[in-house]
Amino acid sequence: MDSFFIYYLATLGSYYFTGRAFYLIIFNNKPDNKYVFNIKIENFYLVLGLIIFSQFLLIFNFFAGLSKFNLIFFLISIFIINLRYIKIPKLSSLQLIKVAVICVFFISFYDIGLSKDSYLYHLSSQSWIFSEKIVFGLSNLNPYLGYMSISEYSSSLLNVINLNFAHTFNLVFLITFFWIMFEFIFSKISFYKNLAFGFGIFGILDNFGFDGGRNGFIALQEINKFDYSFSIISILFVIFSIYTLAFKKNINKNELLVLTLLLIFAIQMRVFGIILLPILFYIQFQFKTFSSSTNFSFLLLVVWLFKNFVNTSCFLYPVKFSCLNSNWLFKNQAEYISNIVLDSFRDPENGINSIKNFDWILNVFLPNNKFVLINFLISVIIFRVCFTLLVKNSTYFNIKYFSKFLVFPMLLISLWILMFPQYRFSSFFLMFAFFILNFDLISNQKGMNLKLNLLVTLIAMLLVVNLNDYKAFVEDPKRDIEIVLPVIQYEKMSYFGVKPVSENSKGILCFQRKDCYSGNYNLLLTVSQYNYKTIKPLESKYYEDLLNK
Numbered sequence: 001m002d003s004f005f006i007y008y009l010a011t012l013g014s015y016y017f018t019g020r021a022f023y024l025i026i027f028n029n030k031p032d033n034k035y036v037f038n039i040k041i042e043n044f045y046l047v048l049g050l051i052i053f054s055q056f057l058l059i060f061n062f063f064a065g066l067s068k069f070n071l072i073f074f075l076i077s078i079f080i081i082n083l084r085y086i087k088i089p090k091l092s093s094l095q096l097i098k099v100a101v102i103c104v105f106f107i108s109f110y111d112i113g114l115s116k117d118s119y120l121y122h123l124s125s126q127s128w129i130f131s132e133k134i135v136f137g138l139s140n141l142n143p144y145l146g147y148m149s150i151s152e153y154s155s156s157l158l159n160v161i162n163l164n165f166a167h168t169f170n171l172v173f174l175i176t177f178f179w180i181m182f183e184f185i186f187s188k189i190s191f192y193k194n195l196a197f198g199f200g201i202f203g204i205l206d207n208f209g210f211d212g213g214r215n216g217f218i219a220l221q222e223i224n225k226f227d228y229s230f231s232i233i234s235i236l237f238v239i240f241s242i243y244t245l246a247f248k249k250n251i252n253k254n255e256l257l258v259l260t261l262l263l264i265f266a267i268q269m270r271v272f273g274i275i276l277l278p279i280l281f282y283i284q285f286q287f288k289t290f291s292s293s294t295n296f297s298f299l300l301l302v303v304w305l306f307k308n309f310v311n312t313s314c315f316l317y318p319v320k321f322s323c324l325n326s327n328w329l330f331k332n333q334a335e336y337i338s339n340i341v342l343d344s345f346r347d348p349e350n351g352i353n354s355i356k357n358f359d360w361i362l363n364v365f366l367p368n369n370k371f372v373l374i375n376f377l378i379s380v381i382i383f384r385v386c387f388t389l390l391v392k393n394s395t396y397f398n399i400k401y402f403s404k405f406l407v408f409p410m411l412l413i414s415l416w417i418l419m420f421p422q423y424r425f426s427s428f429f430l431m432f433a434f435f436i437l438n439f440d441l442i443s444n445q446k447g448m449n450l451k452l453n454l455l456v457t458l459i460a461m462l463l464v465v466n467l468n469d470y471k472a473f474v475e476d477p478k479r480d481i482e483i484v485l486p487v488i489q490y491e492k493m494s495y496f497g498v499k500p501v502s503e504n505s506k507g508i509l510c511f512q513r514k515d516c517y518s519g520n521y522n523l524l525l526t527v528s529q530y531n532y533k534t535i536k537p538l539e540s541k542y543y544e545d546l547l548n549k
Contacts, residue, residue, distance in 0.1 A: 004481055007161050008106055011168050012046065012175070014075060019049030021081035026257065036255045037240045037248075039183050039192070042089075044258055047176040047233070050154065050169070051265045055300050057129075057153035058307065065131045066156050094186050101178050101461065105171045108220050108465050109481050110472035112167050115222035119509040121145055122224040123163075126156035127514035136534040137328030139312040141497060142510070142517045143337045146312040150268035150304070151226050163483040166223050173229040177218065178461050180236065185454055190447035191247060194391075195239065196457055197448040198383055198438055202431070203460030205379040211371035214423060215379045216430025220464060223483075230269045231427035234276060237262040238432055241279050246443065251287045259283070260297035268304050271316050272419070328536050332543035339547075345422050365421045372423060373413075376430055380437050387441045390452070394444050401440040409433035485511050493517075495538065496525040
């Protein structure tokens, strides 16, 4: 257990100093402006490091499997870059709190497990990335491999320590979120203070209310599920975008770089992040800011889109119109998978029957999520009551404000219901809606009391970690943390690949076996002279027949 904690600290340190090295390189080792959006740039080092490291792995995988990535050389290079500008930080109460955040979230390792999707395709994706260079038509093997997120790249290396360690990916975002919230509390900017208090209240109320109190606040997820990580990076992008538009007269190049990297990484995690692009474009036009930093970030997006095309024949898988007729295209796959995934969100029990009707809203969504919506509204009301009682010159019910801006939260909630109607996707939409609904209070010129704000945010953070994690930690803090996969039997297919046949695989779960799939079709594997592999379907009408059923 002690060695696991050391690996954890070393990994976070590697990400942090990678982010710092990137910042030093971009600004020529002279970081004159140590602030972005009026908070210290160091709060972003951890997530920036993960973003940049992931891009290195993505590009490297075009030429080789990540098992050949020289991690030692990379870390030595990062260390040397950081040596060129050394500054010993002053120990303060805020720094101690940030260390405590790291330690608290480590406890979440004690009762965390792999998601079912890990067995379905995440572990298989990571096996391909680790052992092989990029594969043409990889989604033909298993259509869900086409959903390969940027998270798979760093996770494939974290798995070398053990399968639990991939949980570190999600913890980077939770740690960054609360680092920034605590930085807000100690800030002199009332907008930041009030926003931290708002999310603190929202986070506490997530644990109390109808049906357990769920209201859309961020939470811990099983390993290889990254819905909340997407929500965090997206909501941070929104916060700093709106702050820039509402309170700043300009945006400098390092702020623009941070915004674009957050956005690009969100898109690399979930293609849905592309809906945030208009906000970035509006900021650029508003401030007439077009710099090489944004060109650099969008180049990373182009690389990602090309990766998608190689794997799936689609630039935005499984969006049908983004697909091209390549020689590894599995016809109608994108359309079928798009339908079946959307339907699984809407009505997972009854097959593809919810695409062309809205009966599922009354029959499935509301029975499962009505208390989430009720808890969300109660949270908004409680926050507004608390804020107006604690802060002078604030109005509980601002008719003028609501008449102008109520449409935006309604639109966000509608998008959640129509496109991603499951609770695990709700955080971005509901936290964004909470932010907009209370923006009139959050932008009050008088900031929330520091001690009360600190207490509220600390409680909200502690409640993110599950009670079972604390219990397991107290009972045996030194126990080994390791997931052991079951032994699975596979049946050889006629041409390429195997099918899982063990009872515990349920006929579809491949676990870590990379050449495994469950579809009733045959595949052909070819290898080019440069050792690039292509997986092609032999039954081109397989998905067409499924669509016509």
